[in-house]
Amino acid sequence: MKVTIYANSSSKTTQVATELHTKLVAAGFEIDDQHPDIVLSVGGDGTLLSAFHHYSHMVDQVRFVGVHTGHLGFYTDWRDYEIDQLVAGLQQDNGQSVTYPLLSVEITYADNGDTDTYLALNESTLKKLGSTMVADVFIQDELFERFRGDGLCVSTPTGSTAYNKSVGGAVIHPRLDALQMAEIASINNRVFRTLGSPVIVAPYETITIRPQQQSNFLFTADQLNTQPRPIKQICYSIANRRIAFAQHRHNRFWKRVETSFIGLDEQ
Structure with missing residues (x-):
């Protein structure tokens, strides 16, 4: 599987992206910025939007995975402290995806x-x-x-x-x-x-x-x-054309809405 990391320039994101790159290479993944199978966006929802537009010319051939380095986002399934779990999930990836218009x-x-x-x-x-x-x-x-x-x-x-x-x-x-x-x-x-x-x-x-x-x-x-x-x-x-997200965790939409706008868990 060929993967690429698309990250913003904040210091925390840079640290997470570097760690992710190291562990992906150690796990045997090929890093390919030109023709990836999966685009790993590291940052927030704005970073994933940028990643989408960067690869929009080949949106039918790639799947996206979001790693959030701040608060919970709608497009990001993984947190910055879950890099090991993410790499393990990619190793078990079977090509499934969820697509949105x-x-x-x-x-x-x-x-x-x-x-x-x-x-x-x-x-x-x-x-x-x-x-x-x-x-x-x-x-x-x-x-x-x-x-x-x-x-x-x-x-x-x-x-x-x-x-x-x-x-x-x-x-x-x-x-x-x-x-x-x-x-x-x-x-x-x-x-x-x-x-x-x-x-x-x-x-x-x-x-x-x-x-x-x-x-x-x-x-x-x-x-x-x-x-x-x-x-x-x-x-x-x-x-x-549709955008595809790797279906490792990309679900529970209404839970995301509740967490982001209502925050019952924090009350």
């Missing part, structure tokens, strides 16, 4: 008609700089609403516990193939009206956002922030 984004620019495509693990957002964003929202090519507010967030189920939750979105189990759109500070009064709640769409449905202003918009896809540009439309759908 990804977000496919196609953006068309208004200034020249060019298009870009992106793949997101968590979410994508669209905001207008300096003033209220006005945009028509289409679900499966039918006009759903004219949105006015700070912006919109479209997330995957795995991303539902991230920025989506902070703007009032619902938490969705990651094994569901669905997209969610959450409003960011929408304007609702006697004149202007939106649904005012998150929208969860079926796997075959698309969400298209068409801004109604000829001005620059800020677009994000996970940790990627693009330069503000005039945007004609953005089309969101479930990607035909």
Whole structure:
């Protein structure tokens, strides 16, 4: 089995990554940064997002394992003090994995008609700089609403516990193939009206956002922030590729939610 370690630059993470590298080599694993079978992310959820985008071109060929060097994360199954157990688990690996949907984004620019495509693990957002964003929202090519507010967030189920939750979105189990759109500070009064709640769409449905202003918009896809540009439309759908996690421990989603946001064990 070929493995690689993708780590952040903190001193604690560097120490853990060095220890993990030493024990992997001693256990007979081949370290291959170019064509790994498993990507071992050491750090936190942000590190795993970076690892995903680094290897997104071959996401169908790799599986991910997260090692957390801080507090418990949603994408990280192992703690920094469990390196020996992790290596033993990899030695017994049988190739099983659990897969989650990804977000496919196609953006068309208004200034020249060019298009870009992106793949997101968590979410994508669209905001207008300096003033209220006005945009028509289409679900499966039918006009759903004219949105006015700070912006919109479209997330995957795995991303539902991230920025989506902070703007009032619902938490969705990651094994569901669905997209969610959450409003960011929408304007609702006697004149202007939106649904005012998150929208969860079926796997075959698309969400298209068409801004109604000829001005620059800020677009994000996970940790990627693009330069503000005039945007004609953005089309969101479930990607035909999925992210895979090695199924050594990757389960108990609701326990993760409880631990991260409620913390009953600490009360």
